[in-house]
Amino acid sequence: MDFSTMTISLILTLSIVAAAAQNSPQDFVDAHNRARAEVGVAPMAWNATVADYALRYAEERSAACELEHSRGPYGENLAEGYGEFSAVDAVGLWVGEKPSYDYASNSCVGGECLHYTQVVWRASAQLGCARKQCRNGWQFVICSYYPPGNYIGERPY
Numbered sequence: 001m002d003f004s005t006m007t008i009s010l011i012l013t014l015s016i017v018a019a020a021a022q023n024s025p026q027d028f029v030d031a032h033n034r035a036r037a038e039v040g041v042a043p044m045a046w047n048a049t050v051a052d053y054a055l056r057y058a059e060e061r062s063a064a065c066e067l068e069h070s071r072g073p074y075g076e077n078l079a080e081g082y083g084e085f086s087a088v089d090a091v092g093l094w095v096g097e098k099p100s101y102d103y104a105s106n107s108c109v110g111g112e113c114l115h116y117t118q119v120v121w122r123a124s125a126q127l128g129c130a131r132k133q134c135r136n137g138w139q140f141v142i143c144s145y146y147p148p149g150n151y152i153g154e155r156p157y
Helices: 003-021 025-038 048-061 087-095 114-119
Strands: 075-082 126-133 138-146
Touching (some): 025 114, 048 126, 048 138, 075 087, 075 114, 087 114, 087 126
Antiparallel strands (some): 075 138, 126 138
């Protein structure tokens, strides 16, 4: 194998490892816990049962890749993105809604914020997430939360 072939092989291997490294259960947990720490909320832990539920639903949705909630027993955030859209990217979208949440009025102002409030919901202590490639090439990401959050009239933290 010549030098250029080895270099290309190494770059491809590192790209695959980097992409996989941003989609592990720990990556989902860490991304959530960074946002939770910013507002003084206890960290979440991974729950394999909740993750299995999320994976089953992601597999169902991978044909159409439409953001439609499961209406299941858990709190839920959904996202989709193109290419190597990762766990960290998805959680980043949800946490990016933080400026739209007004704590004083406990409401969304100037935009969507309910994905963010689910991420930081104090009572939600466990999560399970999944990422599946859809037939159209997009990535479908779901995180499910136990116990669920976003109860009307209650503050997330």
